[in-house]
Amino acid sequence: MSTLIEVxxxxxxxxxxxxxxxxxxxxxxxxxxxxxxxMKGECFGLVGESGCGKTTLGKTIIRLLDVTKGSxxxxxxxxxxEEIDKLESSGQDSHRLKELRKKYDLATYKGAMLRAMRxxxxxxxxxxxxxLNPRMLVKDIISEPLIVQGLTQDRNxxxxxxxxxxxxxxxxxxxxxxxxxxxxxxxxxxxxALVTSPEFVVLDEPTSSVDVSMRAQLLNLFQDLQRxxxxxxxxxxxxxxxxxxxxxxxxVMYLGKIVELAQTQELYKNPLHPYAQALLTSIPVxxxxxxxxxxxxTGEVPSPVNPPSGCRFHPRCIKATEICAKEEPELxxxxxxxxxxxxxx
Amino acid sequence: MAEDVLEIENLRLNFYTYEGVVExxxxxxxxxxxxxxxxxxxxxxxxxxxxxxxxxxxVLPPGRIEEGKVILKTEQNPIDLLSKNEEFLRRIRGRxxxxxxxxxxxxxxxVYTVGDQIxxxxxxxxxxxxxxxxxxxxxxxxxxxxxxxxxxxxxKIYQKMLKNxxxxxxxxxxKIPILRRYKRLLVNEAKKEAINILRAMKIxxxxxxxxxxxxxxxxxxxxxxVIAMALACSPKILVADEPTTNLDVTVQLQILQLIKELKxxxxxxxxxVTHDMGVxxxxxxxxxVMYAGNVVExxEVFEIFKNPLHPYTKGLLESIPRLGVPFKSIKGTVxxxxxxxxxxRFHNRCDYAMDICTKEKPNMVEVEKQHFVQCFLxx
Numbered sequence: 131m132s133t134l135i136e137v138x139x140x141x142x143x144x145x146x147x148x149x150x151x152x153x154x155x156x157x158x159x160x161x162x163x164x165x166x167x168x169m170k171g172e173c174f175g176l177v178g179e180s181g182c183g184k185t186t187l188g189k190t191i192i193r194l195l196d197v198t199k200g201s202x203x204x205x206x207x208x209x210x211x212e213e214i215d216k217l218e219s220s221g222q223d224s225h226r227l228k229e230l231r232k233k234y235d236l237a238t239y240k241g242a243m244l245r246a247m248r249x250x251x252x253x254x255x256x257x258x259x260x261x262l263n264p265r266m267l268v269k270d271i272i273s274e275p276l277i278v279q280g281l282t283q284d285r286n287x288x289x290x291x292x293x294x295x296x297x298x299x300x301x302x303x304x305x306x307x308x309x310x311x312x313x314x315x316x317x318x319x320x321x322x323a324l325v326t327s328p329e330f331v332v333l334d335e336p337t338s339s340v341d342v343s344m345r346a347q348l349l350n351l352f353q354d355l356q357r358x359x360x361x362x363x364x365x366x367x368x369x370x371x372x373x374x375x376x377x378x379x380x381x382v383m384y385l386g387k388i389v390e391l392a393q394t395q396e397l398y399k400n401p402l403h404p405y406a407q408a409l410l411t412s413i414p415v416x417x418x419x420x421x422x423x424x425x426x427x428t429g430e431v432p433s434p435v436n437p438p439s440g441c442r443f444h445p446r447c448i449k450a451t452e453i454c455a456k457e458e459p460e461l462x463x464x465x466x467x468x469x470x471x472x473x474x475x
Numbered sequence: 476m477a478e479d480v481l482e483i484e485n486l487r488l489n490f491y492t493y494e495g496v497v498e499x500x501x502x503x504x505x506x507x508x509x510x511x512x513x514x515x516x517x518x519x520x521x522x523x524x525x526x527x528x529x530x531x532x533x534v535l536p537p538g539r540i541e542e543g544k545v546i547l548k549t550e551q552n553p554i555d556l557l558s559k560n561e562e563f564l565r566r567i568r569g570r571x572x573x574x575x576x577x578x579x580x581x582x583x584x585x586v587y588t589v590g591d592q593i594x595x596x597x598x599x600x601x602x603x604x605x606x607x608x609x610x611x612x613x614x615x616x617x618x619x620x621x622x623x624x625x626x627x628x629x630x631k632i633y634q635k636m637l638k639n640x641x642x643x644x645x646x647x648x649x650k651i652p653i654l655r656r657y658k659r660l661l662v663n664e665a666k667k668e669a670i671n672i673l674r675a676m677k678i679x680x681x682x683x684x685x686x687x688x689x690x691x692x693x694x695x696x697x698x699x700x701v702i703a704m705a706l707a708c709s710p711k712i713l714v715a716d717e718p719t720t721n722l723d724v725t726v727q728l729q730i731l732q733l734i735k736e737l738k739x740x741x742x743x744x745x746x747x748v749t750h751d752m753g754v755x756x757x758x759x760x761x762x763x764v765m766y767a768g769n770v771v772e773x774x775e776v777f778e779i780f781k782n783p784l785h786p787y788t789k790g791l792l793e794s795i796p797r798l799g800v801p802f803k804s805i806k807g808t809v810x811x812x813x814x815x816x817x818x819x820r821f822h823n824r825c826d827y828a829m830d831i832c833t834k835e836k837p838n839m840v841e842v843e844k845q846h847f848v849q850c851f852l853x854x
Contacts, residue, residue, distance in 0.1 A: 179723040180694070311808050312519075341518045342750060346794045346804035353802075368723055371753075375796040395798075412728040414753030416795050418776045426732060427725045429679070430693050 131169040133203075134330060134362050135191065136211070140164045140200035140237075142183075142190045146435060159434045160186040162386035163200075165461065168330075173356065173363040175377030175394065177370055177409070179431055183386040184366045185256075188332040191364065192251040193236060193244060202236040204247065205329070210234055249279050252323035256335040258315035262307040268293075268318055269303040275326045288325060295358070296321045296351060313344035317351065324355065332364045337372060349376055370413050374398050379467075382406045385434055385442040388461060392468040402470045405443045441473065449474055477509040479548055480744050481530060481572075481712055486543030488525060488534065495813040499525050499538065501768040501820075504839065507712065512738065512745040514759035514776070516752065516791070520809050522768040523748045524577070527716045530746060531572050532556040532564050547571065547712075570600045573710035577717040579697035583689040589700050590685035593669040594662065596707040601668075606637050609660045629657045672703045677733060695726035702733065709741040716748045731758060752795055756780060761845075764788045767809060767820040770839075774846035784848040786825045819851070827852055 141162055148155035160183040168174045176184050189195045191202055203211060210230065217227040232238055239247060252275075255261035262271055272289045276282065290300065296317040307315055316336060323331055333352065337345045349372065355361060367373050373380055374394060381391040382405065390403040401407045408425040429446050432438055438445050444454035453473050461471045488500040500522050507513050515523050525538070534540055545556045547567070556564065568574075576582035584592060597605060613630045635642055648654045666685060673681035676699040689697055698718060705713060715734065719727040731754065738745055747758055755762055755776065762779045764772040764787065772785040783789045790805035807824040810816055816823050822832040831851050839847045840854060 179725060313808070342752075342791065343518060343794045343805040344808070346796065346802035349796065349802045350804075370724060371796050375798055375802070409725060412724045414724075414727070414731075414751065414757045416752040416756050416780070416792070418756040418780050420756075424728065426728055428729075430695055430726070 131171065132208075133167050133211075134170045134172075134205055135168040136203040136206070137164055137166050137191060138201045138203070140187070140190060140202065141198045142186055142195060143198045156435050159386050159437060161190060162434075162437075164386075164388055166381060166388065166391065168362060168364065170329075170362055171356075171360060172379065173365055173377045175373040175380035176364060176366045176383060177368060177373055177380060178383035179409075180368065181431055181434070182383045183434070184368075184383055185334055187383070188253070188334055188364055188366045192253060192330070192332055193239065193247070194253065197237040200237060201231065203234060204236045204251070206234045245279070249281075249326045250328050251330040251332070252326065252328040253332040253334060254316070254319050254323050254336050257339045258307070258312065258319045259339070261319055262315060262322075264307055266306075267303070268298075268305055268307070271307070271318060272321050272325055275322060279326055281326065289321075292321045292325045295324070295355065311344075312340045313347060316340060316348055320351065320355070324359065324361075327359070328361070330362045330364070332366065334366045335368065338367070338369065345372070352376065370410065382409065385431060385437050387442060387471065388469075389443065389471045390469065391461070393466070396466065396468055402464065402468070402475045403443075403472045404447050404449050404474075441471075477511065479506045480509050481507040481548065481746075482544075482546040483526070483530065484544040484546065486526075486529060486545065487541040488522075488529065488538055488543075489541055491537045491539065492813075497812045498815055499768050499812055500529070501815070502543070503765075503768070503770055505763055505770060505773070507744050507746060508761075510742060510744055511760040512747055512758055514755040514762040515746060515748045515765060516750060516755050516762060517765035518750065518791075518809050520812075521765045523750075523765055524716050526765070527574065527714045527746060527748045530556075530712070530714055531568050531574055532559070565599070569596055569705075569710065570708045571710055572712040572714065573705040573708070575698075575702050575705045575713065575715040575718045577720060579694065579701045579721075580689065582701050583697060585689055588686050588688055589673075589692070590666055590669050593672065593685075593700070593704050593707060594665040596704055597665045597668050600708045602640075603637065605661055605664050605668075606633050609633050609664050610637075612660070612664075629660060632657050633660075668707075669703075672707050673700070675706075675737070676700075676703045677729075678703075694722055695729065698722060698726075698730055699733070702730070702737075706737055706741065709743070711743050712746070713738070713743050714746045714748070717750070719754065720749070720751075727754075734758070752792065764791065767815060768812060769820055769849060771821065771850070772846075772848045774843075774848075778843065778846045782843075782846075784842055784846070784853060785821075785850050786827050786852075787821050790824075819849075 142160050143157040144160055145154040146156040146158060147153065164187060176187065178184050186195065190197055214230050236247065269289060272292065273285055276285050276288060298317055307318065337348050340348060353376065356363060365373060365377055377394050380394050380397050381388045382403065384405050390397065390401065390406045398410060401410050408427045411425050427446050432445065440456050441454040441459050444450040447454065459471045459473045461469045463469055464475065483503055483505040486500050486503045490497040490499050503526055515526060517523050530545060532545060540557055547554045547556055610630060610633050613626050617626050635645060670681045670685050673684055678684050678696065678699050692700065719730050722730065749755060759776050762774065762776050763770050764785065766787045772788050779788065783792055793803040794805060796802060805824055818834050819832045819837055822828040829851060837849050837851045839849050841847050842853050
């Protein structure tokens with residue numbers, strides 16, 4: 131499998147404004163140095179507690195948010211990537227590096243170039259009631275991306291085609307979002323995202339606002355669409371049991387950093403980072419006969435404005451030692467693509 | 476088997492909206508035993524929360540209770556809450572039956588501090604005790620010669636408050652600035668109680684939290700405050716309406732653990748309303764499955780998970796994502812309750828529907844011991 135997206139040392143800080151002059155007084159480090167690769171045709175899961183930067187990472191990768199620092203390579207040929215790497219590590223020929231990055235690094239794109247890229251990457255938001263304009267007809271909602279992208283040829287045919295793919299019919303074209311149930315609304319949002327036939331879709335907690343029975347239908351839809359349209363997903367969710375079933379690889383985030391990344395089954399069977407262990411044992415199991423040993427985390431996620439020194443998890447970690455408070459652990463490979471950022475593993 | 480503490484009998488509740496009459500609850504029958512946790516589970520819009528609210532005899536407009544009883548079994552004699560007036564109910568709510576609401580951010584008033592909102596509960600239910608304690612304190616300070624010159628005056632006021640809380644002079648004094656400062660003693664006393672209950676909720680640094688506003692708290696903290704308010708007077712019955720729905724799994728686990736411990740400590744019974752089967756398995760002793768305003772199945776938690784009888788319960792359990800199994804779902808959606816399906820309300824989504832299902836409403840039958848189901852398949 132080839133790499134579709136490579137994110138290198140990505141940082142996204144939000145300014146905290148204060149004082150009379152509204153100057154920047156601090157920074158919320160929502161995403162703080164993330165490295166990851168997403169393969170073509172893969173469903174990449176991203177889990178973590180609320181406020182750990184999952185959504186920000188997803189939005190930054192598709193450039194809905196500006197990048198503070200770092201690079202994003204979207205479908206860049208291998209030889210170019212190697213050249214950029216070589217230039218970066220050697221620190222020479224900065225002119226050539228600049229040129230290459232301007233051409234290939236999504237983080238530097240602007241204007242028309244960025245708009246052209248937007249066709250290839252889309253997002254489905256968490257809550258369809260707020261992400262669909264209540265005053266637009268379904269037809270207009272779905273065809274809007276085509277108009278923005280200038281793909282006006284066969285517009286109606288394209289809209290109908292995608293509508294059928296997400297399990298709706300012509301009957302639904304001339305209706306408003308409020309006439310649909312939660313599950314159907316999310317289908318409209320999916321249709322809108324897929325109408326420009328993108329390669330990469332960010333699913334930002336797409337099932338958190340629907341019922342259990344509806345959730346299963348939506349998940350089936352996502353899997354079918356992925357197979358039929360050859361999509362790559364970034365599945366952001368805090369519902370760990372859903373991620374287990376749909377994702378191929380999973381990354382666990384904590385306070386703007388990835389603390390563990392592995393194949394789904396490997397991660398769920400054998401979590402190495404203490405945070406991942408705590409997170410996974412806290413899923414309620416729908417079986418009353420199982421009473422598993424729980425790691426109950428105390429306290430809450432610290433503020434990302436002023437994250438703890440060293441390992442960011444150490445104040446809540448039951449295994450923390452002296453080194454954890456001083457040095458920040460690197461993401462290390464434990465073999466078989468299982469990456470962990472912990473001193474103790 | 477433990478005796479019942481609460482019984483809901485044939486409760487029928489309608490909402491009168493512009494679109495028509497929504498038959499939200501259709502002869503709901505439930506009972507809550509002493510010291511148990513009863514889970515109420517179902518999809519959105521099947522009447523879980525309405526059932527929860529009606530145990531406190533709260534009916535939100537435009538709702539109206541058509542028939543049925545909510546019977547609270549006390550030591551002396553059973554009381555039908557629905558026939559009582561507001562005055563009586565206000566004494567019950569919060570002290571005997573109490574509720575944890577779903578969304579802590581909207582359950583808390585944004586313009587009052589956390590402390591103010593908890594104190595309110597004490598003022599309602601424990602006013603006399605608090606006044607007594609203030610008087611004792613004043614006595615101690617008077618005999619210990621540490622009293623300010625106002626102590627004796629305050630003591631008189633508080634004694635009057637005990638005897639005749641609606642006295643004319645008190646009503647006047649409580650409105651005049653400076654003169655109404657006597658109230659501070661009472662507020663301080665109640666605040667001490669509030670700090671104690673916050674500490675019992677395992678909130679770090681309760682002395683600071685008590686003076687904070689709800690927006691300063693995280694979701695988990697705010698939920699703890701709401702639980703603190705519900706448990707302030709150690710109620711016999713606690714109704715928890717999806718208390719962990721908007722929370723993270725790690726915080727959810729903390730809250731579930733907390734409710735479990737507090738239930739033991741106050742030896743209360745809990746009605747736990749949720750749509751998460753995982754939480755049900757974790758928390759409950761018995762489960763009632765609701766669908767479109769009916770209780771369709773009720774039984775011990777082990778029974779429900781091992782041997783679900785009603786097709787809807789089976790569907791709910793199958794729609795939980797499991798590894799290696801394709802995602803299953805119940806076909807269709809919850810019907811509109813304005814014109815609910817005739818007969819069994821589930822028949823148009825049911826794989827086992829028979830002729831009779833479209834015509835008649837099934838009765839509750841006891842298939843096994845303590846395992847009831849409302850379905851024609853079991854007759």
